[in-house]
Amino acid sequence: MLETVSPAARTSLPLPELYSRVERHIPAIEWPVLADDIAAILKLKREKNAVILAHNYQTPDIFHTVGDIVGDSLALAREAARTDASVIVLAGVHFMAETAKLLNPEKTVLIPDLRAGCSLAESITAADVRLLREAHPGVPIVTYVNTSAAVKAESDICCTSGNAKKIVEGLGVPKVIMIPDEYLARNIAAQTHVEIIAWKGHCEVHERFTPEDIREMRANYPGVTVLAHPECPPEVVAECDYTGSTAGMADYVGQKRPHRVVLLTECSMSDNVALQYPDLEFVRPCNLCPHMKRITLKNIRHALETMSHEVTVDPEIADRARLSVERMLAIG
Numbered sequence: 001m002l003e004t005v006s007p008a009a010r011t012s013l014p015l016p017e018l019y020s021r022v023e024r025h026i027p028a029i030e031w032p033v034l035a036d037d038i039a040a041i042l043k044l045k046r047e048k049n050a051v052i053l054a055h056n057y058q059t060p061d062i063f064h065t066v067g068d069i070v071g072d073s074l075a076l077a078r079e080a081a082r083t084d085a086s087v088i089v090l091a092g093v094h095f096m097a098e099t100a101k102l103l104n105p106e107k108t109v110l111i112p113d114l115r116a117g118c119s120l121a122e123s124i125t126a127a128d129v130r131l132l133r134e135a136h137p138g139v140p141i142v143t144y145v146n147t148s149a150a151v152k153a154e155s156d157i158c159c160t161s162g163n164a165k166k167i168v169e170g171l172g173v174p175k176v177i178m179i180p181d182e183y184l185a186r187n188i189a190a191q192t193h194v195e196i197i198a199w200k201g202h203c204e205v206h207e208r209f210t211p212e213d214i215r216e217m218r219a220n221y222p223g224v225t226v227l228a229h230p231e232c233p234p235e236v237v238a239e240c241d242y243t244g245s246t247a248g249m250a251d252y253v254g255q256k257r258p259h260r261v262v263l264l265t266e267c268s269m270s271d272n273v274a275l276q277y278p279d280l281e282f283v284r285p286c287n288l289c290p291h292m293k294r295i296t297l298k299n300i301r302h303a304l305e306t307m308s309h310e311v312t313v314d315p316e317i318a319d320r321a322r323l324s325v326e327r328m329l330a331i332g
């Protein structure tokens with residue numbers, strides 16, 4: 001399992017110890033430049049009582065050195081609800097920062113680059129959700145956290161890839177609407193008796209994987225274990241050995257220790273997990289998320305220096321959106 005280090009523990013680690021975590025990924029010649037930003041970020045975190053929540057898709061220099069809480073969207077939401085820091089820096093994408101803000105209306109939540117969006121969040125609006133509700137009266141709306149606060153505000157409950165099946169089944173109804181990821185909805189529908197009405201949103205990173213990719217990998221890398229995120233098309237998930245959230249995939253690798261493995265997901269995920277398991281072979285076909293890659297050590301430092309960019313949510317929308325997130329956290 002990817003570890004979570006308390007902010008106090010991480011900010012007191014000496015730089016050479018931090019380098020030892022990433023030395024298999026970052027050449028020694030590049031370290032001094034990064035170390036300057038890392039030292040500045042650690043100092044700023046102490047001064048401002050700030051915590052950095054870093055998603056599993058952040059690059060190893062961020063993930064393994066300055067991230068205090070690391071994990072999938074569910075873990076980041078849970079930890080955002082628990083933190084006693086005054087400032088939260090979200091090293092991830094905008095919907096994750098908005099979720100942290102919903103759960104911490106009194107705290108300052110910063111995102112280092114406001115352009116860090118998500119194709120799924122872009123695929124649906126609050127007006128679309130209202131129309132869906134009209135078209136299917138009485139059918140609960142389960143909304144993936146990869147959406148805007150305005151969309152969450154129109155929903156009954158949120159889910160993540162880590163708890164989607166539990167949330168859908170936990171409602172105890174024969175039919176739900178699940179938005180906006182068509183593939184996640186179809187992948188969950190294949191695991192449950194609950195009927196699922198889907199939307200046509202897709203993740204621009206995971207929709208690019210194909211069953212042919214898997215067949216090619218199995219031919220070129222005999223014995224490879226294939227893990228896929230449930231945002232991949234169902235035809236891809238049907239041919240993989242395991243599907244789960246980013247944390248689910250990391251846990252699978254930690255527990256089963258497949259000698260040769262490929263993670264069909266964002267590239268940095270493999271980099272981060274591979275650093276923890278040097279004895280395993282990671283096959284690397286992966287796709288980059290351009291939104292996640294907007295976050296860098298430099299702009300994290302800048303965010304803390306200038307206290308920008310602050311993420312805010314209209315209070316009326318926030319009150320309704322928070323209910324959807326809190327209902328999810330209460331179930332699991």
Ligand code: 13P
Binds near residue numbers: 245246
């Ligand atoms: P996880 O919740 O599995 O970390 O997924 C978030 C995401 O954006 C995947 O593309």
Ligand code: SF4
Binds near residue numbers: 289
């Ligand atoms: Fe959104 Fe896909 Fe990027 Fe995840 S990987 S943040 S779902 S675009």
